[in-house]
Amino acid sequence: MIPHDILTLYTAKAVEYIFALSFLFLFIPFWKYAMGEAHPALQPAMQPARQKIADRVPDLVEWFRLARDVAYHPGHAWARAAGDGRVTVGLDDFAQKLVGPMKAIELPPVGTRLAAGEPAWRLRVDGKAVDMISPVDGVVTEVNPAVLASTDVARHDPYGEGWLLKLDAPRFEANRRGLLTGKLARTWLEEATNALRLRMAPDLGLALQDGGMPVDGIAHALDEEHWDEVAREFLLS
Amino acid sequence: MRSAAHTLTAQSSWFNEKVLLGLTPKTYVRSLLTPGNLVAGLILAIGIPVIVYRFVYGLGAATNLTQETPWGIWIGFDMLCGVALAAGGFTLASTVYIFGLKDYHAIVRPAILTAFLGYLFAVLGLLCDLGRPWNLPIPMIYSFGTTSVMFEVGWCVMLYTTVLFLEFSPAALEWLGIGEKLRQMLVKATIGLTVAAVLLSTLHQSSLGALFLLAPTKIHPLWYSPFIPVYFYISAIAAGLSMVIVESALSHRAFQERVDHHVDMAPLTVGLARAASVVLFSYCFLKLQGIADGGHWALLLTPMGYWYLFEVLGFAAVPSLLFAHGARTRNVRLVRWTAAWTVLGVIVNRLNVSVVAMNWDLVPHYVPSWMEVMTSITLVTMGVLIFRWIVNRMPILRELPQYRNAH
């Protein structure tokens, strides 16, 4: 390291002070820039994690996500009250993993009257289709356009963005008594998982990732030919 | 629900449940046959014999190190980059536990795991590089070279790896479901461990830079500066933040089933980007001050000078602006690519100081041997595999329900 001689030192120090002052001048506008928003009005409100969304947290029961704020039908559909007599329904994580990547989900149009225990919508995969049972009585008021556009959202976020229908369901409280929540739902899902696991005989060549996660389309892996029969067994349709 | 008549024949021993992810051994092994695993297996199949070869036949047989260039990529990449990119551990821990930004709690554990494995990788690289690694305990136990920056680095790294292990261990205890008292003790000690982590990281991130203070005649003047320790420290912070962005992006893609889906990564990513932007902005000015202090303006117009400008402008100034812009427009994709570029930039910087600008005018200049490169790739691969093994089993990306509010 060559030490400065006194003459170049003056220049060097002058330059350094200029740089330091420039930095201080530029720092405040840069901070404002880095911390600001490009289009403040259009930004969706960000929810701090501390907010009470504990109920929205999907637990992981073995391989399947279980949302805590919905009520489950044994045929693997769920329902959530949206307030003022409206109910949101969808398919659960078990159902979408059982069936695998879907070509389409055929949803009933607005105005259709659904009955609890009766087929409500259809999951279409490669030419075959399986129905799912409606968890509640009601009239369809809204159909999720995102799901009609692509079934991926129903697969990645079945309890949130992947909702299927919104219904007018005045009898929801009564329907609710036939649905599973809390510990019961948990036990039910564990049993369903066990049933699946027992079907996966050791000598079955399942190509599992080292994630222990069954591939999408467990039904297909269990029985390629008759996967729809396996699916209907679990979906009760 | 109609259930098929069945008898419970599924084995569910502890080993099968915990280690084999609930599968039978045969099924588990078959599940490992993926293309990614085959590539990893190939790397290990070549790399591990290379490492053995290095230890049997010596450094001369395995590396291109010379008497003029005693340090190569095992120091420049394995050691320096391993430590720099593991800075996410202390930056995230201090963000959550000291600055109290609880929103980032969801990504503290993966950051600490990344840091822990990063340091393990750095230490393993060091063990490959040392000529007599079995003497490693000597400066720890009885012969203290206290005038040496290397001594301080060694001690700090050893202590910090221990701290990282302690910070990581609650996750392991939760997975095993044992040692609840110990786990609670460790959780109580979080703030103390975090203070220790920040302290030790500050010391050795900067000291790794200070190592090069003893080579003023060998490193190109643009990279040699009495402020190298400060540069390494500040760039390590930016590296840590960027690495957390990259790692969380990759983890959430690769481990979708393991992730807590209620955690929205977008605001966290954007928040980290804002911090990284300011850090990099300041870093650029620090570099400017360094040039002024050294009076090396004329050197900027040489080939090495152009490379220096590319490193500072391309890998620090540009990412600073891109991070800020990406944060302002909530463009998570832009932020993630900028983060990856910044990670690359830190690697470039560390390699520049230790390998490229070191003996920069020596002909022929050092070039790593294929065995050195293979060893580094092997160690990185092992780190990634261990990361995946742990994430697939332990509550890193998600919380176990029974411990939800316990930390």
Added chain:
Amino acid sequence: MKLSRRTFFKVSGAAGAMTLASAPKASASPVRVPGAEMKAVLVDTTKCVGCRACEAACAEANGLAEPAMAGDERVFAARRATDQRTFTVVNRFEDASGSEARFVKRQCMHCVEPACASACLARALDKTPGGPVVYHPDRCLGCRYCMVACPFDVPKYEYEKAAPFVRKCTFCAERQATGLEPACTTVCPSGALTFGTRGALLEEAKRRLYAADAKYVPHIYGETEAGGTSWMYISDRPLANLGFKDNVPHVAYSSLAQPALAAVPFILTLFPPLLMGLYTFSQRRAGTEAESEEAPHA
């Protein structure tokens, strides 16, 4: 470094005593010279004839193989450096103007404050008070930081071995311990190598440099390079033309790392209160935020 302070007190003590004892004496009191009492060697390149007896003696004293091409002048065709089996080499430097070639012996410079010793984390390389920088193989980790630090590229590594050591000139520390001179200075026939104490040798060197008919370049290489070395060189040719690096800082290498090391205790002391202060502050803020959040729901 402890050593130079001790030496400083020694020298200034002696100087003080001398001034007190003999004020009217004509001879000047010694200026504070780093390592004045340490053993050193003055190498006068104008006297070296290139016989390489020093190389042979070194090899014998250290149990090394005989020097390459002993007695063969063609060895000087290529520039040689020391290596793990050769602790000293003599190189020949032709002069552009056609006058006599000069021969220069190179080996470890045994600096007063060695970069290698200050760099070594295990004190495997250590400066002894007598002068030699010695190597303790049992402590060495093989990190090779000494090789990075040395401005003269002296330490050499046994890369070909599975259990390698650092190798360099020992200044015949063991011989010196028994009162002998190093092997090389003992056999030098031409008087190019003069063994003595550093202070005295510096005075001798200056005497030669500034003598009436002196032809020397007025520079003693090693007087201040790297803070001062024990092996010092004088010549009638510019030393940069004799293979000597002219960019070596004129400060002890330990001073280069000093600021970084000095910061460590300060960081250790100041960071905990600083961080805990931030922690407390952020806790308070979170506390007041939570209160103001809960209030409307009360």
